[in-house]
Amino acid sequence: MNREDFPMLNNDIIYLDNAATSLKPNSVINKMVDYYENYSANAHRGDYDISYKVDLEYENTRELVRGYINAKDTEEIVFTSGTTESLNMIASGFFANIIEPDDEILITTSEHASNVLPWFRLEKEYGCHVNYIPLDQNYHVTLDNVKKAITPKTKIIALAEVSNVIGDVRPIKEICKFAHENDIFVVVDGAQSLPHMKVDVQDLDCDFLAFSAHKMYGPTGLGVLYGKRELLENLEPINLGGGMNESFDNPDAIILKDLPTRLEAGTPNIASVIAFSESIKYIQKIGIDKINEKEQQLRKYLIEKLVRIPHIDIINLEADSGIVTFNVNNIFAQDVAYYLNKYNICVRAGNHCAKILKNATNVTNTIRVSLAFYNTESEIDTLVELLKDKDKIMKEMI
Amino acid sequence: MDEEVKREIILEHYQNPLHRHLPEKEGYDKVNTANQSCIDNLDIYVDIKEGIIKDITFTGEACAISISSTSIMIQNLIGKKIEEAIKYIDNFDNMINEKEYDSSLLKEANVYDNIYKQNSRKSCAFLPYRGIREILAKYQK
DSSP, rough: OOOOOOOOOOSSOOETTTTTTTOHHHHHHHHHHHHHOOOOOOSSSSHHHHHHHHHHHHHHHHHHHHHHHHOOOOOOOOOOSHHHHHHOOOOOIIHHHOOOOOOEEEEEEOOOOOGGGHHHHHHHHHHOOOEEEOOOOSSOOOHHHHHHOOOTTEEEEEEEOOOOOOOOBBHHHHHHHHHHHOOOEEEEEEETTTTTSSOOHHTTTEEEEESSSSGGGGGGGEEEEEHHHHHTTTTOOSSOOOTTTEEEETTOOOOOOOOGGGGOOOSSSSSHHHHHEEEEEHHHOHHHHHHHHHHEEEEHHHHHHHHOOOOEEESOSOOSSEEEEEEETTTHHHHHHHHHTTTTEEEEEEEETTTTTTTHHHOOOEEEEEEOOOOHHHHHHHHHHHHHHHHHHHHHHO | OHHHHHHHHHHHHHOOOOTTTTOSSSSOOOEEOOOSSSSOOEEEEEEEEEEEEEEEEEEEEEOOHHHHHHHHHHHHHOOHHHHHHHHHHHHHHHHHHTTOGGGGGGGGGHHHHTGGGGGGHHHHHHHHHHEEEEEEEEHOO
């Protein structure tokens, strides 16, 4: 649905790598061009009309983001370069100051590198421990397994709301409730959930949430860090510089600005922030529930066809997202991706940045199809036809 | 070489690669060779005695081009003196980078003479050579 809104779809490709990045609708592209062509000034400097307009547009996006995730206050919305930077700020700017040796951080083996490595760094630097919540037989995270993994030393649970490999939707609300009863912080990596399902930070009651604009039909190089206000107040800026300070005379007399500006040093990604307003409006116009419904329909359609192909092993038969991960028997995932590329089909092959998941699944590399609402049944038919014939794959993959 | 013949040779070496196992005795030099831009990852083991490559084996996961290229390289290098091996590798390097080369030295490795047309697969074909070059450099004095 809504394919006419996406100019990339005029390029004769079948784009099935939406978990890596999504396509952008015209309204987002046009908004960005409008900024560069008509009011291309810096933000927070508003001594003249076009700069004032930049400030208005920039803060307008912040308000739209606040509304989209139902945060209490715009001061809880910080613009970053992406989920990765947000998670690093949370780990190194907040938790590094309160973590103690022997504290435990719980993650899973199916987390993306950006929700693993910042915690590994804390372990190395502060002597705390990163432990893993066991996955169930479908590689999903269950509340029961979270409860079992928690010890009196657990301080942080850091989880993707939707895994980028398995595509399972984690019970974040229930996890937050249980965690908070035990004085544990919950950090949510929303990179794969925000584009595809309703996320309400007050309802979830998560402490921090990180996500990226480019996976939400928005521009690249932009992400969001949400934190509960009282926590963000104690998040130390990693970057110091222009825009975030009130005054400074010497190293002992630096006064920083209030939230959220304090955490946005330097000239921000103005064009992307401004254009991101249109992504949110676009999602709201279609309705996130409709997007979710369409993507689940497409997934079901694809799964029903793939299970009938004997030489295909599906890794994640069950998942309430648009992510389908599989292998063609005895053919290296990347060779399948090369083969599909010959037919202009874009899929991802590899470990999808979840390098420790292989210990649980015994599968190192896979092919990942990640669907978006603008994909179609007919695109899936084309994909499935090409995967049906193993001899053809073998013949054409080189 | 006919494209269909090339494809058959590549597939044969992919499906039945030579020496894809750990070394059966000690004393091999080991090198890991991996492509940062993709997921190819191989360990190569080489037995060099008195300036001659006595044996090569490999383990790991990689695409059809990398695996077949490793198998063909092993076939072509075993028994060669270090200087001959280096000359062979330089020739292969030249071929996939569209420079002048002597095809008579490369034997079955000539199946990759068109690989330069697929930029993303050049590094696959060259993957085992990167690893073995590192090992040979240690012996080259």
